[in-house]
Amino acid sequence: MKTLQKDFLTQGYTLLRNADHTLNDFIQLTELWGESFLQSKPLKRNTPESKEGKQEEIHQIMGGHLGRVPLQGHSSIFLSTGAKTHFPLPLHGELYYQRTAPPELLCFYAQTPPHKKGETLLCDGILLFKALPLFLQDLFLKKKISYVRYSSKETWQKEYATQDKSALIQFLSQNNIHGEITQSDELKTVFTTSAATKINGEHCFINNLIPFSFREQQEPEATRSRVCFENGEAVSAEILHLILDAAK
Helix, strand or coil: CHHHHHHHHHHCCCCCCCCCCCHHHHHHHHHHHCCCCCCCCEEEECCHHHHHCCCEEEECCCCCCCCCCECCCCCCCECCCCCCCCCCCCCCCCCCCCCCCCCCCCCCCCCCCCCCCCCCCCCCHHHHHHHCCHHHHHHHHHCCEEEEEEECHHHHHHHCCCCCHHHHHHHHHHCCCEEEECCCCCEEEEEEECCEEEECCEEEECCCHHHHHHHHHHCCCCCCCEEEECCCCECCHHHHHHHHHHHC
């Protein structure tokens, strides 16, 4: 265990390879390292009906239209994001945008490794920011980015496990997300944030701009999720390719 901890503290990750590892082994190891885990469980929110002993339940995990669902019987173990998509998932920040308790530790378990192209790549966001052209560094320090999503009534009721519109809007607001229900009962959400947060005094390029822009350009009709600058200005293909070049 000391060797694992040393690897993690010095290089930021620990990699274990053993074809005999089981899901139970993974669970035991993560429980040794983690104190608490994000869970796909409803949070109880008071509603006008609370006086009658009723409470509205809203799921706590925000975001993710790519099929993140918990493994049956395990509220803190999620199946691979994007399991039903048909494009490689580019660099992204995994649940970093959670307002409360963003993950400090991520654990991945490959129960059935793919025959090819199954790597999980790790990126140092501080080094990536430094690798960006200077004009892009300046741009991302000056301009925030906004993620805009439209979800059908069926989708948002399923994702947030609620039918109470006002409770949902209040819940989103508490998580720094602007939400509104359209006349067709769609949910529109807007989340605005910096593309370069500060970690230990240094700027770190961590966000989901790449996958959002990539999918918008590759599969524009497959999703109504969009990313742009806070003022509504589009992220150009040129900017995206410069980021991808630096990331490679």
